[in-house]
Amino acid sequence: AGAKHGFRNAQVSVIAPTGTIGLVMDCDTTGIEPDFALVKFKSLAGGGHFKIINQAVPTALKSLKYSQKQIENITEYALGRGTLKGSPSIGHKALREKGFSDFEIDKIEAALKDSFDIRYIFSTSVLDVDFCKEALGLSSEQIQQHGFDLLPIIGFSEQEILEANIFCAGAMTLEGAPHLKEKHLAVFDCATPCGRTGKRALSAKSHVMMMAAAQPFISGAISKTVNMPALATIGDCQNIYDLAFDVGLKSIAIYRDGSKLSQPLNSAVFDDASLNELDDVMAQPQARRTEKAAEKIVEKIIERIVEKPTERERLPDRRTGYIQKASVGGHKVYLHTGEFENGRLGEIFIDMHKEGAAFRSLMNNFAIAISIGLQYGVPLEEFVEAFVFTRFEPSGPVIGNDRIKFANSILDYIFRELGVSYLGWDDLAHVNPDESTPDQLGQGEAERSPGPGQTGEQLFLPGYSKGFNRVATTDENVVPFAQKAANQPEADELDLVLDEGNMSEMDTNLVAGSGLGGASTVSSASTARFQGYTGDSCTECGHFTLVRNGTCLKCETCGATSGCS
Known part of the structure; x- marks a missing residue:
């Protein structure tokens, strides 16, 4: 049908010459997609990694009539020797002169085998901190400094470090390799400059022309990335798009080297005082540019954090709160709370046992620590999540608390109470205030309804926090209004009728905020939850x-x- 009527939105053939496909095929490159680098690091399934050189390099050198010994020397130059033994700049003898013992040198040698930069081996991840302090004479400030680099500190120059890196970890490029002729370098060019010292790379135009050579034989597009150097401009990118259109490509993707760190590399990170440093960084290979830019970003973030230290928020001298008395496993516990002006919890006090008891002193100091944390802005949620469900003695049934009936420890009880009262986390409670259980005290309907001969005083709870207001109404925690209701309701009436005309505005607000006004009955939803x-x-x-x-x-x-x- 397609041959007869034509195809629409369909392709007969496409090419996806990606590095992943080449890896599955056990090929270094599929041809249209050049190798990204000559030396790569392969991750192992069991952890670790090892360096591999492009497998076509020895074959290409052999085709170019190099001897086997020359091929080994060129390959060794690119991959390195994996040891500092015999290094002309930083060898075992030079390390012993700096204070390294044979034990420390053996540790370094064990870590050098698959390293790609000896700077990361000469660090506290391999060397003991005590050795750095005692044998090398370094201070704690030097060791803990961001970007700690041991080799320059103990007296090795950048040139010596570079030579040792090439000797041990390899140059990761064939530029400068022994025996290799200048005219043969173009054979080994990759998508990007290779290694620390590499400068050669395939141009963006060459990528496009490789695709153009294959495009006439493919009905669809070629999925390939055109690699551009980090210094490429918007105009350079536009020229590549125009060239791709002119040669008849159906798709193209451009990636500028280091584009994800292009913004931090500008003056936003390198200020006016470090423009010379910016020039030096931009002249270095991409790996070094990325490292320098990351250091600058971290420095700026740290500076902003240090500039604004957290200040302690003081509570008012006259503060609100509540006191909750309870017994946990037979041990009496008094919880005192203090609140900020907006009702947020700001301090707690915990009283239990007799004066002078060790456990009482521990709980007092623990409460002070929690209070200081709250005043420095630590959310109450963090404390509740940290200490709820902690288990130690005393523990057991809780007597005297209307919502919490069992606790695994004193701290478990304290932070359950605070979570229920100040955060509204009712899942930490064992009794829902709306549940109609056999031992439920109710909402004080009988106390609010005046009996025969009563004056009709309105009762209310003057609580400032949920922790106080949630308590069921009893004779011990109610306060009568000074104002009386003008019309006294009958004893069999369910609701108390308030004459707002005989109450002050403040009294009216108190009644409205008490949470006990009106006809409060158990809803059908609450009954369903109970059942x-x-x-x-x-x-x-x-x-x-x-x-x-x-x-x-x-x-x-x-x-x-x-x-x-």
């Missing part, structure tokens, strides 16, 4: 959130089961 749980506590986390799961029980909080599901 969904069995009422038993979880043996793992202590929550009363067990539900039936077949013939077993499953905790919806921690996921624990009774063992048969």
